[in-house]
Amino acid sequence: MISTMTSVLSDESATLEFGAKLAAAMPAFAGGALKVALRGDLGAGKTTLTRGLLGRLGVRGSVRSPTFSLLEAYELDQLAVIHIDLYRLRDAADVRGLGLADYDRPGYLWMVEWPERAERVLGQFDLEISLRGVGTAREIEIVAATEVGRHWLQAL
Ligand code: ADP
Ligand code: MG
Numbered sequence: 001m002i003s004t005m006t007s008v009l010s011d012e013s014a015t016l017e018f019g020a021k022l023a024a025a026m027p028a029f030a031g032g033a034l035k036v037a038l039r040g041d042l043g044a045g046k047t048t049l050t051r052g053l054l055g056r057l058g059v060r061g062s063v064r065s066p067t068f069s070l071l072e073a074y075e076l077d078q079l080a081v082i083h084i085d086l087y088r089l090r091d092a093a094d095v096r097g098l099g100l101a102d103y104d105r106p107g108y109l110w111m112v113e114w115p116e117r118a119e120r121v122l123g124q125f126d127l128e129i130s131l132r133g134v135g136t137a138r139e140i141e142i143v144a145a146t147e148v149g150r151h152w153l154q155a156l
Contacts, residue, residue, distance in 0.1 A: 001150045009131075009138040015045045018140060019052025025155035029079075029106035030148050035123065037115040040131035042087075045138050046113045049131070050083055053111065057081065066113075071098050081109045086117035095121050127152060 009015045026034065038046035051063045059074050059081075066072045066085040074081040082103045089095060095118040103110065104123065115122055126149035130141045144150040 001154055003144045003150050003153065004142065005153060005156070006139060006141045008134065009045065009140055011137065012045075012048055015048045015131075015138060015140075016052035016055070019049040019054075020056035021156055022049070022152075023053040023056035025152055026109070027148055027151045027155065032106060033082075033104050033108040033110055034148065034152075035110040035125045036112065036127045036129060037122075037125040038111060038113045038129050038131070039115070041133070044131035044133065045140075046129075046131060047085070049129070049140075050111045050113075054081060054083070073103075079107050079109055081111065083111050083113075085113040087114045089114070089117040092118040092121060125149075 007018070009018055022036075038049065040046055047065045054063050054074060057076055059076070063083075064072055066083055067087065070085060070089065072083045074083070080103070084098070086095065100122075112122060112125070115125070124146060126144065126146045128143040128145055131138050142153060144153040
């Protein structure tokens with residue numbers, strides 16, 4: 001079973017489409033939340049990818065970047081998506097104020113930008129996604145870090 005893949009996303013619409021594919025390929029919940037780490041510099045496309053995913057899951061209207069709120073929750077029919085952006089987190093301990101423990105169970109999908117700000121309290125990610133600029137395009141690398149993640153990647 002494959003556990004890594006890379007691809008080139010030539011423009012913004014390709015990033016949105018990739019997020020949509022990720023949503024379509026999402027596996028069933030197993031023992032806990034599904035967790036996706038989104039790594040890459042400011043402007044790499046982490047929020048854009050999440051917008052594509054949320055759109056495919058049926059979120060209509062604008063998707064706000066959780067830059068200042070740190071967390072935006074989207075309650076959908078079959079699941080809730082927790083979009084987290086820890087760029088502005090001052091201290092890893094402050095992540096406790098977000099009440100993430102309430103979301104750490106089946107039925108919740110976490111999309112986490114800047115996980116490196118609080119790595120140790122976020123737990124194991126199923127997918128590790130890295131984005132980086134290549135000219136005006138983006139390169140995406142996905143590493144599946146769990147069994148659930150490998151099934152997810154397989155279905156992409
Ligand atoms: P991040 O959340 O990583 O800081 P954003 O998604 O907010 O980044 O912003 C990414 C910027 O790059 C947006 O202006 C978006 O239109 C653009 N973008 C997204 N994906 C691509 C791509 N594949 N190629 C070129 N530009 C892109
Ligand atoms: Mg962002």
